[in-house]
Amino acid sequence: MNLTFSNPATNQDIMLAMQQMLSGAVIPPPGGTAVSSPSTGSTTQTYLVVAKSNGAVIPSAAFSTTTGPTTLSASAFNTLSWNMSSVVPNLTWDVYRTAGGPNQGKIAVGLQGTILTMVDTGISADGTTPPTFNTTGFQPGDNYGQFLTGSSDAITAAQGNVIINSTGVDATTINAPIAGPQSAGGMDWCLLDVTSLTAQAHTITASSNCLDGTTYHKVTFTAAALNRVRLVAYNGIWYVTINTGGTLS
Numbered sequence: 001m002n003l004t005f006s007n008p009a010t011n012q013d014i015m016l017a018m019q020q021m022l023s024g025a026v027i028p029p030p031g032g033t034a035v036s037s038p039s040t041g042s043t044t045q046t047y048l049v050v051a052k053s054n055g056a057v058i059p060s061a062a063f064s065t066t067t068g069p070t071t072l073s074a075s076a077f078n079t080l081s082w083n084m085s086s087v088v089p090n091l092t093w094d095v096y097r098t099a100g101g102p103n104q105g106k107i108a109v110g111l112q113g114t115i116l117t118m119v120d121t122g123i124s125a126d127g128t129t130p131p132t133f134n135t136t137g138f139q140p141g142d143n144y145g146q147f148l149t150g151s152s153d154a155i156t157a158a159q160g161n162v163i164i165n166s167t168g169v170d171a172t173t174i175n176a177p178i179a180g181p182q183s184a185g186g187m188d189w190c191l192l193d194v195t196s197l198t199a200q201a202h203t204i205t206a207s208s209n210c211l212d213g214t215t216y217h218k219v220t221f222t223a224a225a226l227n228r229v230r231l232v233a234y235n236g237i238w239y240v241t242i243n244t245g246g247t248l249s
Contacts, residue, residue: 029058030093032082034065041076043068045100045120048130049082053091053113057131062098072101072122081117092159096130103127109178110158110190148172155204159190159233165197172202176210177233187233193242195228196221204229204246210237216248 030049046064050057060082069076080095091113096106097120105125108118146155146162148170155162155174164170172194180186196202204219211217214237221227227245231238240248 030060030082032060032063032080034063034068035079035081036065036067036069037077037079038069039067041067041069043070043100045072045078046098047078047080047120048096048098049080050094050096050130051091052094058133059130064099068100072120074121077119077121079117079119083116094130096128097123097125098130101125105129109187155192155194157192158187159192162192162194163197164194164200164202166200166202167198169200170202172204173207174204174238175207176236177238179236188235190233192231192233192238193228194219194231195226196245197225199223199225202227206238211248212240213237218249219243219246220249221245222247 030051032047032049034045034047036045044064044066045068046062048062049060051060052058065078068078072078082093093108093111093113093115094106095108095111095118097104101120102122103125105127107120107123107125111118146153146157146160148155148162148164149166151166151168151170153164153166153170153172155172158177164172177187177190179188181188194204200221201223202221206217209215209217211219211231219229219240222245224245228242229240229244229246230242232241233239240246
């Protein structure tokens, strides 16, 4: 006898979805809702949530509120909620606003898999387009890490491991982390490890003085393999908690 249990948010067979997830074949798209507070407006704001796990990139269907405020703010906001089975390994979320609000694009990046809600108070979006469905494996630039081989690579990962394997010096760049809790679109407490596999004096240059307070903007490695820094994001600053072979300037 075959039993099926429908997920009301995605209308999928949960047992089949779990088997697919455990086999690494597919992740069921998350279902999402947007609730306005107060719910007396008449503006439409539309959102999309992207699940990422072990290289799979699974966007949700778009979901909207039609009672949103004309201007999103701390007192007139939308609460976004979504769902996903807890069996998904290494899960993170990106959240996009695709219509309405001050602008469109990504408003949250690399949220931990246990976070299933956030509040949009008019968070500034980055203008990017949501990715398409992909289960083919690790993609450079995913939020849980990057593999760099160039001479002037941008570190775009919000958390995870960044491996530099360039044969020459790689003058990498990094933006300041987004201040605030992950549930509000920030990057507080995201961990980023940058490790060199080659004996080169690679550099990491921040877009502003956002390393260890506001004093430094650059890390320069000695020309030795396995040099490494660990960066922890908090309130718009990358704090260096582990440093092997790097000089701050």
